[in-house]
Every structure is written in C-alpha cells, then in structure tokens.
Amino acid sequence: MLTAKQHELLLFINQRLDETGISPSFEEMKEALDLKSKSGVHRLIGALEERGFIRRLVNRARALEVMKMPEGGNMGSNNVARFAPxxxxxxxxxxxxxxxxxxxxxxxxxxxxxxxxxxxxxxxxxxxxxxxxxxxxxxxxxxxxxxxxxxxxxxxxxxxxxxxxxxxxxxxxxxxxxxxxxxxxxxxxxxxxxxxxxxxxxxxxxxxxxxxxxxxxxxxxxxxxxx
Amino acid sequence: MLTAKQHELLLFINQRLDETGISPSFEEMKEALDLKSKSGVHRLIGALEERGFIRRLVNRARALEVMKMPEGGNMGSNNVARFAPxxxxxxxxxxxxxxxxxxxxxxxxxxxxxxxxxxxxxxxxxxxxxxxxxxxxxxxxxxxxxxxxxxxxxxxxxxxxxxxxxxxxxxxxxxxxxxxxxxxxxxxxxxxxxxxxxxxxxxxxxxxxxxxxxxxxxxxxxxxxxx
DNA sequence: CCGCTTTTGTTCTCTAATCGTTCCATTCAT
DNA sequence: ATGAATGGAACGATTAGAGAACAAAAGCGG
Known part of the structure; x- marks a missing residue:
C-alpha cells in the first residue's frame, strides 16, 4: 500500500502529532526524511492523502491530520491498552x-x-x-x-x-x-x-x-x- | 493539524475552561500569549474554529467551547484513566x-x-x-x-x-x-x-x-x- | 425602560517571516 | 535509455505581530 518513504513520513507525522500536537511543516518533514527539497515532501503528502492515510487543509500551514495508520504502526497517545487494531x-x-x-x-x-x-x-x-x-x-x-x-x-x-x-x-x-x-x-x-x-x-x-x-x-x- | 501558536492558545483556553468554567476574553488570551494586540488572537481563534477544535458564538463575550484536543495534548480534567481508544x-x-x-x-x-x-x-x-x-x-x-x-x-x-x-x-x-x-x-x-x-x-x-x-x-x- | 459607560469582540492596514506550491533540471536505478 | 525519485529555486499564500478605530453586548444608575 505504501512505499518506504511514504511509510516513513507517515510515521514521522504521526509521532510529531502525538508528541507535540503540532503538525510538522514541510521544511521539518524534509529534514526528518533527510531530503534536500520540500517538493519531494509535497508529493509524498499528496500520495498519503490520496490513499486516505492523512487529511489536510490545502494552503494552510501545519494542517495535517492522520486518519489511519498502516498495520503495525502504533498510533495515538493513549497509553492504555489499545483494543481495536x-x-x-x-x-x-x-x-x-x-x-x-x-x-x-x-x-x-x-x-x-x-x-x-x-x-x-x-x-x-x-x-x-x-x-x-x-x-x-x-x-x-x-x-x-x-x-x-x-x-x-x-x-x-x-x-x-x-x-x-x-x-x-x-x-x-x-x-x-x-x-x-x-x-x-x-x-x-x-x-x-x-x-x-x-x-x-x-x-x-x-x-x-x-x-x-x-x-x-x-x-x-x-x-x-x-x- | 495545528501551528505552535494555535496549539498554545487551545491549551490555554482549555485550561481556563477547565479551571474556572469561564472562557477567557480576547484580552486575556492576548495576555496569555504575550501579544500586544487582540487581532492576532482573533485570527488564531478563526483557525482553531476552522479546524474544528473549538466552537464559538460570534459577537458573544467569552463564548468559546473546546470541541476536541489535539493528540498528545493533555485534556485538562482527565488525569483519570482514559478508556476511550x-x-x-x-x-x-x-x-x-x-x-x-x-x-x-x-x-x-x-x-x-x-x-x-x-x-x-x-x-x-x-x-x-x-x-x-x-x-x-x-x-x-x-x-x-x-x-x-x-x-x-x-x-x-x-x-x-x-x-x-x-x-x-x-x-x-x-x-x-x-x-x-x-x-x-x-x-x-x-x-x-x-x-x-x-x-x-x-x-x-x-x-x-x-x-x-x-x-x-x-x-x-x-x-x-x-x- | 432609557441612556450611559465599560467591557469585549471585530475589522482594517502594514510589515515581516514562515510555509506551501510549482515547474524544471538533475540524478538514480533498472 | 527511461521512468521514477530528487533537488533547487522562484512564487504566492498563510501566519503572525502591532495599532487603531469601530461595533456590539453587558452592566448600571436613574
């Protein structure tokens, strides 16, 4: 379903959202993925959005939202038992x-x-x-x-x-x-x-x-x- | 989903609501965010509303309501176990x-x-x-x-x-x-x-x-x- | 109930910095 | 080579801060 990069980015976004409650900017994602241009991030975001993993407000700063995670990815800040996959x-x-x-x-x-x-x-x-x-x-x-x-x-x-x-x-x-x-x-x-x-x-x-x-x-x- | 300022403001509103039950006024939020003008607060409130974190009655004083909190943000009153996944x-x-x-x-x-x-x-x-x-x-x-x-x-x-x-x-x-x-x-x-x-x-x-x-x-x- | 004052929210204009978008050249892997 | 991924930079939009003037509610005194 996801390429390695997409997966990595999704994990990063989710982690940041989880830890700080603030979405990362394109710049920050660029850094996290060790890319040298934001355009790559832009494409990855587009792919994730298309596949329904994230949602976002276009043209808005730091307006990402994780909709679901691929199997195996832990999500959410709830430290309690996670019932449902x-x-x-x-x-x-x-x-x-x-x-x-x-x-x-x-x-x-x-x-x-x-x-x-x-x-x-x-x-x-x-x-x-x-x-x-x-x-x-x-x-x-x-x-x-x-x-x-x-x-x-x-x-x-x-x-x-x-x-x-x-x-x-x-x-x-x-x-x-x-x-x-x-x-x-x-x-x-x-x-x-x-x-x-x-x-x-x-x-x-x-x-x-x-x-x-x-x-x-x-x-x-x-x-x-x-x- | 949120920028740092938006997050900060949301946390503040939530905290105030939690402690006193009364929404902060724009003036108070201005102070809390260490701003010198209320117009900024106004924009932030707009952004939070757009993103569905708060709801408000326009033109009404202190009529804010927190709808949800971002991941990772501790929701004031529940230091109690959180069951909800x-x-x-x-x-x-x-x-x-x-x-x-x-x-x-x-x-x-x-x-x-x-x-x-x-x-x-x-x-x-x-x-x-x-x-x-x-x-x-x-x-x-x-x-x-x-x-x-x-x-x-x-x-x-x-x-x-x-x-x-x-x-x-x-x-x-x-x-x-x-x-x-x-x-x-x-x-x-x-x-x-x-x-x-x-x-x-x-x-x-x-x-x-x-x-x-x-x-x-x-x-x-x-x-x-x-x- | 009326008019006044205070509090509070709204809007506008400027300025600056951050952020997202796009297009095109370049590199990489098959 | 060739399609996909990457890099780079210009561009445009959003976010943010400040200040002021204005409008709308709320409270108050008569």
Missing part, C-alpha cells in the same frame, strides 16, 4: 442513509395557540426517523406552554402526532375543544364526560361533553432541541 | 444525508449503565433531523433512570449528545465520573468543585474534584417515543 478504529465516512428510515411529516405550527390546527397548514415539514413513529399518518406541532411539564413535555418541544379520531383513556391527545382551541392533554373519560388532564399541578382538569371535544390525534413522539 | 481523537465526518436534512449518528447504548460510553460502541445508529443538532459530532444515548425527570427527560428517552470536552455552567452534560460512571446531569461549578445536579428532588447533587469528572458531551437534543 487501528484499522477499524477509524470508521471512515458514514454511509448516507437510504432515506427509507426517515419520514417527512408536515409541520402544523403551534399547539395551544387557540386555533384549530387544520387552519394553519404550513408547508413546512420535518424529517423524523421512522423509528419514532408507527404506522399511520403523522404531523408535527410545536408545543406552547407548560401545561404538560410533568409529563416531560416542555414549551418549545415538537410533538409528533399520529392522526386518530379516538384514543384510549390515559393517552395524550391533541384535542380540539368546541372547534376552537387545540390542546395537548391526557384524555380520560369520566362517566358521560370527557376529562382533559394537564400534567401540571397549577392547572385544573377540564370537563367537557363528548360532543365538545374532537380528538385530532395522539402523541406518538417528541423532539426537543437544546440550543 | 483512539476514536475520539479522530472524529469521523458526519455527512448530511442526501439532500434531506437528516443525519445518521451512532447510538452508544444506555447512559447511567455504569460504563464509560465509548466502551460500548455499537454500530447501531439513529437518524435524526439535522434541525435538532448543531454543528459538531454527535451521538445518541438511551436515558436510563429518572434522575432528570424534572428537566423533562424521562426513562427511555433518547438523548442526542454533542461531543465536547467542556460545558458552561447550567448545561446538561454527559459526565464520566472517575472514569467509571457516565451520567446525564446539570453541570455546575462551585468554587473549586464540580457539582453534578440531578433534576429530581429525591436525588442529591454530587460534588467532585475537577479531575474526577470528564465531560464527554452536552445534551443537544431529545427524542421520545410513545408506543
């Missing part, structure tokens, strides 16, 4: 996912905005891993307010909702109340009434007649971003 | 998936499992919307336990972690304690001590000496699945 310790480029475990779902704006959801159909969409969703049709909402914090749902979170007209007791649903207000709540039935339960001690459960509440979907997943 | 010193490149705004990140198992994270490198991976991540290298962990429930992080959630060696006060980090136990906690500095704060009234904050705690990353996002 160097080879596999540098998984190279990550293979792009075959877009099939990802799903684009529409983003419908904020919930608890006092507006029925369907109203604000934006064309924004969000890509989410399919693993978070099940079968069925989904959409996303941004959670507004703190009424569900005790369920670990915070202001600003993105709720992934599976469309549904019904839900079982205790599930978290998007409920449209009197055609006006969409909220995310625990759904519970109590006798002839529907009870929407927030998960926050400072809010009270709300009771409605069945015809006042329309289930628009149930919570299937949650995304949060920490800035 | 080479991996972390040579991060692989994360490639945004074809046109989509989705990224594959490695899944490293459960946290709070009593084992350093790097140790249980599976090759599992998770696709997450890029919108949830920022720049940098990320990985995912499954949250185990209820120590962070008051922060809306529940048992079974997937935490998306951005690799980093430092964090600011109040951030949620993956902390490796004494090289043994990895936990997700609020990081706070109290005098000469590191305080790891759970978000659960039934748990007590824990105090450690700086060298006992190694920050392995900070919380960047969260995924949850409702069955």
């Amino acid at each position: 160097v080879k596999e310790s540098k998984p190279q480029i990550q293979i792009p996912v075959a877009a099939n475990d990802v799903m684009e779902i529409p983003f419908h704006g904020k919930i608890a905005a006092g507006v029925p959801i369907e109203a604000l159909e934006g064309q924004n969409s969000l890509s989410v891993p399919m693993a978070l969703l099940g079968a069925g049709e989904h959409y996303a909402l941004e959670v507004s307010g703190d009424s569900m914090i005790e369920a670990g749902i915070l202001d600003g979170d993105y709720a992934l909702i599976r469309k549904a007209n019904t839900a079982r007791d205790g599930e978290i649903v998007v409920a449209l109340v009197r055609g006006e207000e969409a909220t995310l709540k625990y759904l519970r039935r109590e006798g002839q009434q529907i009870r929407l339960d927030p998960a926050n001690g400072s809010y009270e459960p709300q009771y409605y007649a069945p015809h006042e509440v329309e289930v628009q979907g149930k919570l299937a997943g949650l995304l949060r971003r920490y800035h | 080479v991996k972390e010193s040579k991060p692989q490149i994360q490639i945004p998936v074809a046109a989509n705004d989705v990224m594959e990140i490695p899944f490293h198992g459960k946290i709070a499992a009593g084992v350093p994270i790097e140790a249980l490198e599976g090759q599992n991976s998770l696709s997450v919307p890029m919108a949830l991540l920022g720049a940098g290298e990320h990985y995912a962990l499954e949250v185990s336990g209820d120590s962070m429930i008051e922060a809306g992080i529940l048992d079974g959630d997937y935490a998306l972690i951005r690799k980093a060696n430092t964090a600011r006060d109040g951030e949620i980090v993956v902390a490796l304690v004494r090289g043994e136990e990895a936990t997700l906690k609020y990081l706070r500095r109290e005098g000469q001590q590191i305080r790891l704060d759970p978000a659960n009234g039934s748990y007590e904050p824990q105090y450690y000496a700086p060298h006992e705690v190694e920050v392995q990353g900070k919380l960047a996002g969260l995924l949850r699945r409702y069955h």
Whole structure:
C-alpha cells in the first residue's frame, strides 16, 4: 500500500502529532526524511492523502491530520491498552442513509395557540426517523406552554402526532375543544364526560361533553432541541 | 493539524475552561500569549474554529467551547484513566444525508449503565433531523433512570449528545465520573468543585474534584417515543 | 425602560517571516 | 535509455505581530 518513504513520513507525522500536537511543516518533514527539497515532501503528502492515510487543509500551514495508520504502526497517545487494531478504529465516512428510515411529516405550527390546527397548514415539514413513529399518518406541532411539564413535555418541544379520531383513556391527545382551541392533554373519560388532564399541578382538569371535544390525534413522539 | 501558536492558545483556553468554567476574553488570551494586540488572537481563534477544535458564538463575550484536543495534548480534567481508544481523537465526518436534512449518528447504548460510553460502541445508529443538532459530532444515548425527570427527560428517552470536552455552567452534560460512571446531569461549578445536579428532588447533587469528572458531551437534543 | 459607560469582540492596514506550491533540471536505478 | 525519485529555486499564500478605530453586548444608575 505504501512505499518506504511514504511509510516513513507517515510515521514521522504521526509521532510529531502525538508528541507535540503540532503538525510538522514541510521544511521539518524534509529534514526528518533527510531530503534536500520540500517538493519531494509535497508529493509524498499528496500520495498519503490520496490513499486516505492523512487529511489536510490545502494552503494552510501545519494542517495535517492522520486518519489511519498502516498495520503495525502504533498510533495515538493513549497509553492504555489499545483494543481495536487501528484499522477499524477509524470508521471512515458514514454511509448516507437510504432515506427509507426517515419520514417527512408536515409541520402544523403551534399547539395551544387557540386555533384549530387544520387552519394553519404550513408547508413546512420535518424529517423524523421512522423509528419514532408507527404506522399511520403523522404531523408535527410545536408545543406552547407548560401545561404538560410533568409529563416531560416542555414549551418549545415538537410533538409528533399520529392522526386518530379516538384514543384510549390515559393517552395524550391533541384535542380540539368546541372547534376552537387545540390542546395537548391526557384524555380520560369520566362517566358521560370527557376529562382533559394537564400534567401540571397549577392547572385544573377540564370537563367537557363528548360532543365538545374532537380528538385530532395522539402523541406518538417528541423532539426537543437544546440550543 | 495545528501551528505552535494555535496549539498554545487551545491549551490555554482549555485550561481556563477547565479551571474556572469561564472562557477567557480576547484580552486575556492576548495576555496569555504575550501579544500586544487582540487581532492576532482573533485570527488564531478563526483557525482553531476552522479546524474544528473549538466552537464559538460570534459577537458573544467569552463564548468559546473546546470541541476536541489535539493528540498528545493533555485534556485538562482527565488525569483519570482514559478508556476511550483512539476514536475520539479522530472524529469521523458526519455527512448530511442526501439532500434531506437528516443525519445518521451512532447510538452508544444506555447512559447511567455504569460504563464509560465509548466502551460500548455499537454500530447501531439513529437518524435524526439535522434541525435538532448543531454543528459538531454527535451521538445518541438511551436515558436510563429518572434522575432528570424534572428537566423533562424521562426513562427511555433518547438523548442526542454533542461531543465536547467542556460545558458552561447550567448545561446538561454527559459526565464520566472517575472514569467509571457516565451520567446525564446539570453541570455546575462551585468554587473549586464540580457539582453534578440531578433534576429530581429525591436525588442529591454530587460534588467532585475537577479531575474526577470528564465531560464527554452536552445534551443537544431529545427524542421520545410513545408506543 | 432609557441612556450611559465599560467591557469585549471585530475589522482594517502594514510589515515581516514562515510555509506551501510549482515547474524544471538533475540524478538514480533498472 | 527511461521512468521514477530528487533537488533547487522562484512564487504566492498563510501566519503572525502591532495599532487603531469601530461595533456590539453587558452592566448600571436613574
């Protein structure tokens, strides 16, 4: 895979990086390889780069980085046992996912905005891993307010909702109340009434007649971003 | 990868972050490098950022963050055993998936499992919307336990972690304690001590000496699945 | 909440030294 | 000889240091 000189240079670079953390300059490499011109180093670097052993920023001073070492070459400063043969310790480029475990779902704006959801159909969409969703049709909402914090749902979170007209007791649903207000709540039935339960001690459960509440979907997943 | 000055500055930043938790200002860095103008510092910072060693918020005071350290450079707080093999010193490149705004990140198992994270490198991976991540290298962990429930992080959630060696006060980090136990906690500095704060009234904050705690990353996002 | 001051970060211009790139002549080994 | 490796030197780009003016945040007092 490598010529003697290339191997020697690679070893030198790695050693320097390891000892000082500073890449050698072409001049220094020239010295180390006992060459009399930098042009040779330039070619060797090119070869090493082409073969994927090093990476670099062109035209930048001392901007070398060792990507992998040939078999037998010790690398790294870790004095601890080296578990993996160097080879596999540098998984190279990550293979792009075959877009099939990802799903684009529409983003419908904020919930608890006092507006029925369907109203604000934006064309924004969000890509989410399919693993978070099940079968069925989904959409996303941004959670507004703190009424569900005790369920670990915070202001600003993105709720992934599976469309549904019904839900079982205790599930978290998007409920449209009197055609006006969409909220995310625990759904519970109590006798002839529907009870929407927030998960926050400072809010009270709300009771409605069945015809006042329309289930628009149930919570299937949650995304949060920490800035 | 680095020139001498860049290396020196990086070491200084890392040390300061490690000791005080506060990034140095340009003025302080100027002094530390024995310069007479801040413009040089500015250029060095730019170079370090370009090379991925630090991250920063432009126009924000003292908003530096060390992403990785060069080989051979001792990373401040870990005088403790370093278990992680080479991996972390040579991060692989994360490639945004074809046109989509989705990224594959490695899944490293459960946290709070009593084992350093790097140790249980599976090759599992998770696709997450890029919108949830920022720049940098990320990985995912499954949250185990209820120590962070008051922060809306529940048992079974997937935490998306951005690799980093430092964090600011109040951030949620993956902390490796004494090289043994990895936990997700609020990081706070109290005098000469590191305080790891759970978000659960039934748990007590824990105090450690700086060298006992190694920050392995900070919380960047969260995924949850409702069955 | 407004305006003021201080701190901190950004940009620009010069100058000098270091560093990387390129092209071409030369040498070496088969 | 002939292809590959080497040497040499000119050239251009980056890095670095200094100084100053400017812009943007943060803190403060009213």
